[in-house]
Amino acid sequence: MGSLKAYVLLITSIGKETDVLNELKKLEGVKDGTAVYGEYDVVVEIEGKDLDDINRTISQIRRNPNIIRTVTLISM
Numbered sequence: 001m002g003s004l005k006a007y008v009l010l011i012t013s014i015g016k017e018t019d020v021l022n023e024l025k026k027l028e029g030v031k032d033g034t035a036v037y038g039e040y041d042v043v044v045e046i047e048g049k050d051l052d053d054i055n056r057t058i059s060q061i062r063r064n065p066n067i068i069r070t071v072t073l074i075s076m
Contacts, residue, residue: 003047005031005075006054008061010042016066017041023064029057040071 012020017035021042024030033044044061048054051074058072 003049004051004054006046006048006058007073007075008044008046008058009040009071009073010044010061010067011039011069012041013066013068020064020066024061027057027060029053030061 010020021033021035021044024042024044025033029046029048031045031047033042035042046054046057046061048057054072054074058070061067062070
C-alpha cells in the first residue's frame with residue numbers, strides 16, 4: 001500500500017510565518033512547506049502510511065501556539 005498525502009493550510013500569528021514553518025519542518029511526517037501570500041500564511045505537505053499517521057502529524061502541528069487556524073486537504 002502507498003502512502004497518504006495531505007496539505008495543511010495555516011494562518012499564523014502576524015510575523016510568525018517563518019518561525020512556524022521552520023518548527024513544522026522538523027516534525028516527522030512533514031515533507032515540505034512554504035510561506036505564502038493570501039488568505040493563508042503557510043502551506044505544508046504531510047505524508048503518512050494511513051489516516052492515523054496523518055492525524056498524528058496534524059495534532060503535532062496544531063500544538064504550535066503561533067498557529068491560529070488550520071485547514072487540512074487530503075489528497076485523493
